[in-house]
Amino acid sequence: MAPSQDSSENNASYTFKVTVIGSGNWGSVAAKLIASNTLALTSFHDEVRMWVYEETLPSGEKLTDVINRTNENVKYLPGIKLGRNVVADPDLENAVKDANMLVFVTPHQFMEGICRKLTGKIRADAEAISLVKGMEVKMEGPCMISSLISQQLGINCSVLMGANIANEIAVEKFSEATVGYRHNKDVAERWVQLFTTPYFIVTAVQDVEGVELCGTLKNAVALAAGFVDGLEMGNNTKAAIMRLGLREMKAFSKLLFPSVNDSTFFESCGVADLITTCLGGRNRKVAEAFAKNGGKRSFDELEAEMLQGQKLQGVSTAREVYEVLAHRGWLELFPLFSTVHEICTGRLPPSAIVEYSERQPRSS
């Protein structure tokens, strides 16, 4: 399981070779960030391979061909040049075969299948990083995406999360992100180097689970914030609900993984990502519409109407969290998380978000 951060690292002629697995909106922006750095830094191979789930465009052309010809992901990030050293590749196995730095950035429901296909096909010295939000809930408990990657592929996996609305980073507006790493600080520093640009500031903390759970759980809190917006309850209430959400994110993470640090929640992946997501994200937006309709139109219906094929992470995260809470007998400890799920399923009205979020004795 431990990666081989071996002696070759000190050899100047050694280059790191990066493959980005995924090419949606965020994946394309990640490829752009990375490609600007691999060109500039001598320790990285210039070329960044990007695995693209092949599609045929309305023009009849293959998406990969258009990306390689125009240097733009015309479908998921139109108008933005990715860098001429980004090479789109529709063949997953081929895309990863030379890489020793693997960047995973796909919708979380595809990750199990991708890992299965990659088993035995990657370099033994590869390091992974996951930008994927979400977790798999199994009978034995929740499985984080970074663990899925580590376990399935036998490699070390870090994570990168933060206040990262992809389209804003694409146009080079200033933002921050957090790398969570497990043991090896050198590996973390390399990921920081690979992603940092003057407008994208990355900080590393030794807390994979804390960082990853922040990225995942904030989408459930964003639904709560959206309900408050839909009910027009004002900024005090919204701030209070976001704070209670942050408190439950912290408590849930620490119950699952006692190694999680409080300080992680002050990083970009914590409070900043929560703020961005509760101000502008799509989970907030659809939840607002849901509350405005008094819960009479389902999330599926609103999602189809409002998001043009993008999926809401928050609703499934809320369900997954609820399953964990129910399984472990923790429902009463997490009134906000439980209530969000019960509103999503129609068991409670949207107005319950305030009433129920406050129902337990307060310890802090």
Next chain:
Amino acid sequence: MAPSQDSSENNASYTFKVTVIGSGNWGSVAAKLIASNTLALTSFHDEVRMWVYEETLPSGEKLTDVINRTNENVKYLPGIKLGRNVVADPDLENAVKDANMLVFVTPHQFMEGICRKLTGKIRADAEAISLVKGMEVKMEGPCMISSLISQQLGINCSVLMGANIANEIAVEKFSEATVGYRHNKDVAERWVQLFTTPYFIVTAVQDVEGVELCGTLKNAVALAAGFVDGLEMGNNTKAAIMRLGLREMKAFSKLLFPSVNDSTFFESCGVADLITTCLGGRNRKVAEAFAKNGGKRSFDELEAEMLQGQKLQGVSTAREVYEVLAHRGWLELFPLFSTVHEICTGRLPPSAIVEYSERQPRSS
């Protein structure tokens, strides 16, 4: 200095008598919250006296007469009934003479004068709580309002801060607040009792300075958030600047008062108040206008035009913080705070907020 929380506390016939010193927007809402509780709880005297800085209204009537006749503060909180047990009193000395619970809620620049007038005029067993934001910067260092009260009046002083836009609480929208207390948990619990209602949830933490500095410093961060809004830099950038602001709030508080707890910043007074203030407050709003005008119209001018006589706390807080930083040689440790002040004074353009806030090596 220590308050006399004496044996009389255990005597059921003993009642606590509350006076609110201040009757602006927030003071009037505080009186309303308190008055609903003194009526309901047997340990408190029903009547809540509210000291009002006397004004003659355009009708020719005295403000105190109108409040006592209509039960409304027609000037600062029109349309809201305060409770019939609230008695407006224009005589400061008379207002406090029987009270053993003093609630201070005036603009911070009036506090020194008020304390001077009250010296020797209050009950020896009185407890105080300050809802006042701001601090006094003196040659020997910053003096918090709670310390000013304690030192001048020789009584113990707690604080109450939180995500509390007064007009939203006035119409009973849900919010939270934090009481910061020094030693005596019973006193803290009594303040919690006095303020808590079903829509206003109060939590006590043993950290006067942490809570008070949160309430004060957030206004400087709100200016930074307003600049970002005025420059239309998007939600990622705004969230990043808010996070960096929270980090500097924490670092500044802990440098001044090593007893300050990290966990305080997760309370309503910390992250929630910061969010409310950066979403909707007047500091944010005027800073947004300032940035939209490229810094060409001064804060004084915009304040006069936009706030109808209300004053901006953020600009003076930023100056006070800057003085402390300059005096102690800490300017480089606090790039966001320093930059906010330098933008306010015109030494830097509003766009510097991002560029300069990130200029120092990052430790977290």
